[in-house]
Amino acid sequence: MSKLWGGRFTKQTNHLVEEYTASINFDKALAEEDIQGSLAHVTMLGKCGILPAEDVETIKEGLITVLHKIRAGEVEFSVSDEDIHMNIEKNLIETIGPVGGKLHTGRSRNDQVATDMHLYLRERVVGFVGMLHALQEALIGQAKDNLDTIVPGYTHLQRAQPILFAHHLMAYVSMFQRDAERLMDSYKRINVLPLGAGALAGTTFPIDRHFVAEQLGFDGVYENSLDAVSDRDFIVEFLAAASLIMTHLSRLSEELVLWSSTEFGFVELDDAFCTGSSIMPQKKNPDVPELVRGKTGRVYGNLIGLLTVLKSLPLAYNKDMQEDKEGMFDTVATLEGALQLFAPMIATMKVNKDRMRQAVNQDFSNATDIADFLVGEGLPFRQAHEVIGKTVLYCIQNGKYLLDLTIDEFKQFSPLFDDRIYAVLQPEAVVNARNVYGGTASNQVAEAISRSEKLLGQTEQWIENRG
Numbered sequence: 001m002s003k004l005w006g007g008r009f010t011k012q013t014n015h016l017v018e019e020y021t022a023s024i025n026f027d028k029a030l031a032e033e034d035i036q037g038s039l040a041h042v043t044m045l046g047k048c049g050i051l052p053a054e055d056v057e058t059i060k061e062g063l064i065t066v067l068h069k070i071r072a073g074e075v076e077f078s079v080s081d082e083d084i085h086m087n088i089e090k091n092l093i094e095t096i097g098p099v100g101g102k103l104h105t106g107r108s109r110n111d112q113v114a115t116d117m118h119l120y121l122r123e124r125v126v127g128f129v130g131m132l133h134a135l136q137e138a139l140i141g142q143a144k145d146n147l148d149t150i151v152p153g154y155t156h157l158q159r160a161q162p163i164l165f166a167h168h169l170m171a172y173v174s175m176f177q178r179d180a181e182r183l184m185d186s187y188k189r190i191n192v193l194p195l196g197a198g199a200l201a202g203t204t205f206p207i208d209r210h211f212v213a214e215q216l217g218f219d220g221v222y223e224n225s226l227d228a229v230s231d232r233d234f235i236v237e238f239l240a241a242a243s244l245i246m247t248h249l250s251r252l253s254e255e256l257v258l259w260s261s262t263e264f265g266f267v268e269l270d271d272a273f274c275t276g277s278s279i280m281p282q283k284k285n286p287d288v289p290e291l292v293r294g295k296t297g298r299v300y301g302n303l304i305g306l307l308t309v310l311k312s313l314p315l316a317y318n319k320d321m322q323e324d325k326e327g328m329f330d331t332v333a334t335l336e337g338a339l340q341l342f343a344p345m346i347a348t349m350k351v352n353k354d355r356m357r358q359a360v361n362q363d364f365s366n367a368t369d370i371a372d373f374l375v376g377e378g379l380p381f382r383q384a385h386e387v388i389g390k391t392v393l394y395c396i397q398n399g400k401y402l403l404d405l406t407i408d409e410f411k412q413f414s415p416l417f418d419d420r421i422y423a424v425l426q427p428e429a430v431v432n433a434r435n436v437y438g439g440t441a442s443n444q445v446a447e448a449i450s451r452s453e454k455l456l457g458q459t460e461q462w463i464e465n466r467g
């Protein structure tokens with residue numbers, strides 16, 4: 001059978017060209033969206049009197065039949081038919097006859113494919129917001145269980161100050177909240193209809209674009225037909241948001257790998273989310289966080305790849321833009337896999353509170369509080385800093401920690417020290433001294449959890465409104 005667009009051609013397409021330019025091997029993922037858009041389009045053609053009612057009903061019934069066949073795996077997609085649009089149209093014509101050829105009235109593959117991707121990404125974004133919500137819930141659950149668990153806080157991967165483990169976990173809740181908000185904000189730019197823009201200039205048929213938008217649940221239509229068919233900002237924005245989500249997942253993955261090592265021993269991941277060694281029977285490998293950490297790079301690559309495709313492209317549609325889909329599909333699959341695993345992995349994670357406390361007791365992360373104590377006694381901070389530096393050096397040279405020192409040992413560094421210093425140095429006191437908004441004090445962390453739970457309630461409502 002000749003190409004549906006082959007009227008002006010005198011030769012068959014070279015088979016290598018067919019294979020190189022065809023997109024059906026990956027854009028078949030848009031089959032549901034393509035038919036969804038076609039059903040709304042043909043309904044509009046009937047409403048506007050462009051097609052007779054009987055043709056509209058025949059085409060709609062045919063599209064439903066093709067959809068059922070695709071879902072049942074009964075449709076064999078062909079490279080010779082190039083893409084999902086032509087494959088579906090060919091199957092439609094084979095199912096209902098030449099009247100199927102009327103479906104394409106008033107539209108182009110250019111605005112058709114853009115519509116498909118808007119429909120596809122709109123649904124996935126809502127799904128990802130839901131997955132982030134589940135991950136935040138898992139983190140908050142662990143935070144609630146660890147409001148009394150103190151762990152070393154780090155800068156430069158060196159112990160800095162003791163913090164609540166719950167406070168550390170809530171930092172990720174905040175990161176994923178921003179991620180969810182980015183996706184929710186992007187939804188309004190995804191939920192705009194390009195259909196009706198034609199190839200680039202609109203159409204001569206008296207179509208009703210706003211009716212189609214209403215049928216498909218879009219909030220509006222593109223104002224400019226050139227922009228409608230050439231815009232891929234909404235995909236770039238999704239890929240950028242996905243890259244940030246993967247960044248945050250990768251940071252948490254790195255910490256899970258460290259925390260679950262023998263050297264740290266802070267947490268143990270559930271067996272269901274780990275693997276073993278083929279040669280070393282004692283091994284329990286944190287493969288899930290390691291692989292999420294590794295897959296982050298491919299998501300970054302998909303973002304840079306599409307930005308590079310779009311750079312310097314003249315208006316309107318160009319075949320280059322066919323390269324917008326594989327990276328998008330790959331990012332969707334990669335992000336989906338990571339988020340589906342992370343929530344239950346965090347929820348089932350065991351926290352070794354005793355090991356964390358042991359680590360806090362065997363470091364100098366409470367040193368800043370001694371300096372603050374001296375400042376409270378009237379010593380300038382810079383002098384206090386020097387005093388505590390010398391005190392820590394003395395401890396290191398004598399194999400002691402700050403709480404091991406006698407009051408006489410303290411006083412050799414400053415006469416301002418007294419017995420109150422021992423209460424100041426207790427890990428609970430150090431943590432709860434940071435009683436400022438956003439700090440690690442237990443009451444501040446509890447309030448942060450409460451605020452986050454309220455935000456999760458708002459997210460649930462957003463998802464429900466778009467479900």
